[in-house]
Amino acid sequence: MKKIERTVIHLEIADEHYYFGSLAAIYTKYDPEEIGIGYGSLRNYGLSDLKPYKNSKCIIRKGVLKTIEKGVVSKVAFK
Numbered sequence: 001m002k003k004i005e006r007t008v009i010h011l012e013i014a015d016e017h018y019y020f021g022s023l024a025a026i027y028t029k030y031d032p033e034e035i036g037i038g039y040g041s042l043r044n045y046g047l048s049d050l051k052p053y054k055n056s057k058c059i060i061r062k063g064v065l066k067t068i069e070k071g072v073v074s075k076v077a078f079k
Contacts, residue, residue, distance in 0.1 A: 008065040011035070013058040023047070026060070035060075
């Protein structure tokens with residue numbers, strides 16, 4: 001079974017949770033002032049699964065979304 005992994009960015013802001021496919025995607029919904037950090041600074045921060053970004057406005061975490069190859073679910077579900 002081939003596993004596929006994708007990066008996911010988790011933004012926690014104002015007691016709400018949002019998920020993005022990239023750091024840049026955050027800035028399509030929020031301005032740097034709203035989250036307290038600009039895109040370039042966030043890229044330079046070195047966000048990782050072990051090193052989330054935190055400030056007084058938000059928490060940004062990087063993780064991995066694990067999926068499986070299309071069509072494999074039916075094979076797994078009925079074993």
